Amino acid sequence: MKKFYKTVTVDEQGGRVLLDGRPIKTPAGNPLIFASLPLAQGIADEWAAQGEKILPETMPLTRMSATQIDRVAPRRSEMEIELVAYAGSDLLCYRAGEPAALVERQAATWDPLLHWASGKLGLSLVPTSGIMPIDQSEEAMAAAARYVVGLSDVELTAFALAVPPAGSFVIGAAMIAGKLTAEEAFSVSQLDETFQIELWGEDYEAADRRAALKLEFIEIERFLKLARV
Known part of the structure; x- marks a missing residue:
């Protein structure tokens, strides 16, 4: 889309970003009202940084705010x-049977997070070896339900946004709680x-996908921090 505005300002009273004095709307046509003034300023900076054409892929805060309003709420x-x-079906519960180095790395990295989820969230998940699905307890699933109900819309x-690419409820919760940074998640x-890359190397396409995924986690973390201020 060609850039159609000249000025970008923040309406501090309404928590809105204004383009030439007019408030931004979401793709669904809803008012884009922000959770906090710092988030509004961050989104204003995204719009102000646009050149002759508007590039949505360079506006993660705008996209995530619209997702909250149009899809989540x-x-x-x-x-x-x-x-x-x-x-x-949490990623952290599905462990390799071999090689020993991978088994040990999974245990050393993932077990502390499962212990944290059990103690902090009351979410006790049971790990297994292999890819065959297992059923987690009713108590665990009830704890997961209580957790999501207690989250704000932001x-x-x-x-x-974090759980599907991570493949893990626990990783997402740990990131929301600040137990893990975006890069750690x-x-x-x-x-x-x-582990596989260390053994066999990595091609350019896979490296690009991983870089994009890492950036997505970082943008989610930034969105959350600004919205919580």
Whole structure:
């Protein structure tokens, strides 16, 4: 889209970003009202940085705010159910049987997070070896449900953006809680891939995908921090 505005300002009273004095709307046509003034300023900076053409891929804060308003808030109950399901198939619970070096690395990296989830969230998940699915307890799934219900819309948005690429309910929760930084969450979720790269190397396309995924985690973390101020 060609740039159609000249000035970008922040309406501090309404928490809105204004383009030539007119408020931004989401793709669904909803008012883009922000969770905090710092987030509004961050989004204003994204719009102000655009050149002759508007490049949506350079505006992660705008995209995530619109996701919160258009997708999370109106269908929150459905999203909660979808996210709880990840606790039943959490990446951290599916362990390799071999080689020993990978088994040891998974245990050393993933076990502390499972212990944290059990103590902090009451979410006790049971790990297994291999790829065959196992059923987690009703108590664990109920704890996962309680956790997502307790999240604010902003937190649920960040959680919903982080959990699918991580493949892990626990990693997403640890990131929301500040137990893991964005870079740590990326590293933990990519443990298996990193191990294989160390053995066999990495092609350019895979490296680009991993770099994009890491940046996505960093942007989610930034969105959450600005919205919470």
